[in-house]
Amino acid sequence: MSDQITLDAVVRTDLGKGASRRLRHADKVPAILYGAEQEPTALTLEHSKVLKAQEAESFYSSVINLNIDGTAVQAIVKDMQRHPFKPKVTHLDFLRVDATHALVTTVPVHFLNEETAAAVKNGGIVNHLANEIAISCLPANLPEFIEVDLADVEIGQTIHLSEIKLPEGVESVELAKGESHDLAVVSISAAKGGAAEEAEGEAAEGDAE
Missing domain, CATH: 2.40.240.10 (Ribosomal Protein L25; Chain P)
Structure with missing residues (x-):
């Protein structure tokens, strides 16, 4: 801090x-x-x-x-x-x-290893679905930001609130409302029209011949 x-x-x-x-x-x-x-x-x-x-x-x-x-x-x-x-x-x-009462506020999300993740190097595109998270905690436990590590996220995978490790004493406001509020935070999707699709298209044409 x-x-x-x-x-x-x-x-x-x-x-x-x-x-x-x-x-x-x-x-x-x-x-x-x-x-x-x-x-x-x-x-x-x-x-x-x-x-x-x-x-x-x-x-x-x-x-x-x-x-x-x-x-x-x-x-x-x-x-x-x-x-x-x-x-x-x-x-x-x-x-x-x-100091003795929990406060409710939003804090920004910091995405770690966004450029060095294997999925990104293989052509994946990172989609930020939430740039801040609503939390509840005592003032002494208030984090300046929440970290989400993308190093091991795969292409096609979506990270939800329930998969994010929050600091001790910090709770997600949305998750407290129930499983239906387990919001998506970030995903890595395959690039449309990228090298992978071109390779698949060439393979299909080769099979047709």
């Missing part, structure tokens, strides 16, 4: 669209912090700090330390709004986390 991300924030009392617009013009980011059975708190963060922090993949899938007027609060990012074409973050939603 990488070092925990810390962001400074201040409580804001000037609310509404006009206030949020003024904040953005001042290079600030309006945000909301909610959850843990507490009243939502409106916050303001420095845009430059948020923009730098969100460059890390872990920003979206790890517990962040919010320093709110000198008080440390643990939270995760639940939603982030961006400007449609400018490199600007326009709003953030944070969810408070309690």
